[in-house]
Amino acid sequence: MTVTELLNLLRIFGLCAAATLCYALLMRIPLRALILSAFLGSAGYIIFIISSNYLTSILAAYFIGTLFVSVIGEIMARIMKMPSTIFVIPSIIPLVPGYGLYLTMLLLVQNDFNGFIKTGAQTLFIAGIMAAAIALTNFVARRLIPPGKVEKKQF
Amino acid sequence: MKERYNEELVLDTARLAGCLILENGGETFRAEETVMRICAAGGYAESEVIAIPTGIFVTLVDGDISYKTRVKRIQKRWVDLIRIDKTNTVSRALASGEINFEDALSQLRELSINNYGRFDLLTRCLYSALATGLFTLVSGGGLFDGAVAFICGASVQLLSASFSRINIFPFTISLIGSMLIAAITVTAVTLTGLGNIDKIIVGAIIPLLPGLAMTNAIRDTIMGDLISGSARFTEALLSAVGIAGGVGIVFGVYVGFGGIL
Numbered sequence: 001m002t003v004t005e006l007l008n009l010l011r012i013f014g015l016c017a018a019a020t021l022c023y024a025l026l027m028r029i030p031l032r033a034l035i036l037s038a039f040l041g042s043a044g045y046i047i048f049i050i051s052s053n054y055l056t057s058i059l060a061a062y063f064i065g066t067l068f069v070s071v072i073g074e075i076m077a078r079i080m081k082m083p084s085t086i087f088v089i090p091s092i093i094p095l096v097p098g099y100g101l102y103l104t105m106l107l108l109v110q111n112d113f114n115g116f117i118k119t120g121a122q123t124l125f126i127a128g129i130m131a132a133a134i135a136l137t138n139f140v141a142r143r144l145i146p147p148g149k150v151e152k153k154q155f
Numbered sequence: 156m157k158e159r160y161n162e163e164l165v166l167d168t169a170r171l172a173g174c175l176i177l178e179n180g181g182e183t184f185r186a187e188e189t190v191m192r193i194c195a196a197g198g199y200a201e202s203e204v205i206a207i208p209t210g211i212f213v214t215l216v217d218g219d220i221s222y223k224t225r226v227k228r229i230q231k232r233w234v235d236l237i238r239i240d241k242t243n244t245v246s247r248a249l250a251s252g253e254i255n256f257e258d259a260l261s262q263l264r265e266l267s268i269n270n271y272g273r274f275d276l277l278t279r280c281l282y283s284a285l286a287t288g289l290f291t292l293v294s295g296g297g298l299f300d301g302a303v304a305f306i307c308g309a310s311v312q313l314l315s316a317s318f319s320r321i322n323i324f325p326f327t328i329s330l331i332g333s334m335l336i337a338a339i340t341v342t343a344v345t346l347t348g349l350g351n352i353d354k355i356i357v358g359a360i361i362p363l364l365p366g367l368a369m370t371n372a373i374r375d376t377i378m379g380d381l382i383s384g385s386a387r388f389t390e391a392l393l394s395a396v397g398i399a400g401g402v403g404i405v406f407g408v409y410v411g412f413g414g415i416l
Contacts, residue, residue: 012293019289026282026362027180027234030241045293083243085181086236089367094293096366099357105399106353106416109406131373138374 009046016094017042024090033086036076041091044069048095062126065095066133074141084141088134097126162223164256165197166215168249170225171263173204173211175242180234180367183375183383186211189246193259196250208232208386234367241266276316283362284308291358299350300358303343307336307359325390329397332363337405345414352416356402365394 020041024034048065055061073087100123107115169190176186186206190213194202201216214224242263249259287308288301296304311332318328336359344350368391376384406416 015289015293019286019293022282022286022289023361024236026279026286027236028238029236033236033240081244081247082240083181083185085185086240089180089234089236089370092370093361093364093366094290096361096364096369098360098364099294099353101364101395101399102353102356102360102402105403106406108399109403109410110416127369128373131370134370135373135377139377 009049012049013042013046016045020090020094023093027090029086029090030082033076033080033082037073037087037090040069040072040076040087041094043072044091045094058122059125059129062095062097063129063133066092066130067137069095070134070137074137078141078145084138092130092134095130097123097130100126159198159217160256162199162215162217162221164260165194165199166213166223166225168197168256168260168263169193169202169204170211170213170227171260171267172242172246173206173213174227174229175238175263175267177206177208177211177229178232178235179238180232180236180371181239181242182371182378183207183380184378185239189242192246192250196252197256207380207383208390238266276313279316280309280312283312287311287359287361289358290361291354294354294357296351296354296358299347300354303340303350303355304358306343307339307355308362310335310339311359311362326393326397329363329365329394330401333360333398333401334405335401336360336363337402337409341405341409341414360398360402363394363398365391368394 017038021034021038024037024041029037044065047068048061051064052058052061055064069091070084070088073091074084076082076087077084100119104116104120104123107113107119172193173186173190176189177183183206187204190204190206190211191202194200194204194213194215199215199217203212203214203216205212208229210226210228212224212226214222216222245254245259245262245266248254249256254262284305285308288305291304292298292301314332314335315328318331336356340352340355340359344352344355368387372384372387372391375381375387410416
């Protein structure tokens with residue numbers, strides 16, 4: 001990796017952290033979680049960019065980025081005794097495939113139906129795999145360390 | 156056997172807590188878990204709760220003697236993470252016995268009324284505008300693109316604020332919001348001859364994207380809450396279709412008038 005690439009990544013990291021910060025404020029995140037989730041979102045996006053350079057499958061890169069965000073989010077949630085949603089929801093925003101959605105529509109307007117189906121399906125897959133990464137982490141985390149002591153009864 | 160609190164008090168507290176979580180963007184299983192935790196803390200471990208995105212049902216079972224039920228319809232749903240956090244804190248304090256039910260109920264009531272400095276419209280517009288502008292820069296747009304996205308972000312926030320008063324279906328906000336974004340973008344780029352349409356729009360639609368609904372849909376489905384999962388999946392899908400449709404309509408008109416994308 002060259003110096004220019006590194007500098008570019010740093011620039012994206014800073015911008016992305018600021019953008020996530022504003023978005024988190026819009027969702028009225030509690031102040032003690034604000035900085036953490038801004039950096040978490042930015043770090044997840046950087047990990048996505050780096051892994052998409054090395055992996056042939058863009059889906060895998062989305063999976064790794066989202067997995068990172070949700071694992072750290074669950075850990076932060078346990079440490080700070082807050083619901084994990086508070087960290088995960090603002091932090092995955094940079095990864096949400098807005099461009100795919102846009103491109104899908106653009107191709108439809110341009111009468112490129114093959115491209116429309118292809119991009120649309122890929123966008124749907126990306127959304128699915130991101131949600132799968134979050135759900136997987138959430139499921140494993142709840143098995144390992146149940147949040148709070150809930151008196152569960154047998155249903 | 157734990158000491159049993161007044162049924163009405165426990166029910167009101169549990170229902171209010173569940174309602175707060177569902178209204179402010181929490182998952183269904185989190186709402187159910189919180190209600191169960193509160194009921195158990197009140198000495199009613201054998202309670203039942205069903206939460207769906209549009210309502211919550213809580214039944215307290217007092218041995219074989221009596222059943223008491225509360226139903227609450229969830230009218231509005233938005234994202235307000237601070238309320239989820241505070242509800243969570245209250246329910247944990249209640250379960251560990253730090254506060255009693257009277258205090259918990261009054262704290263939750265306070266929570267549902269008090270806005271905790273809910274931002275005024277101008278502040279929300281500013282945050283939304285900054286977020287969209289910065290996301291445009293992240294996705295590779297130039298300064299001009301960022302500035303246009305900034306304006307789009309503020310206008311969408313203004314639009315959704317003016318619609319939220321008349322209680323309109325979220326799909327319409329996605330549709331009209333993305334039409335507005337596309338129209339502003341296309342006009343700005345055509346008039347000045349600067350910027351990239353795609354970079355601006357990608358940043359500007361970020362506040363409209365159904366990220367929360369999508370993740371909650373899959374989470375609920377995996378946790379076995381199939382009704383909530385399908386309901387939220389539909390919500391996410393409708394919202395995405397709304398955004399794509401809104402952009403598509405404006406682009407179609409633009410191309411029809413001889414514009415080049």
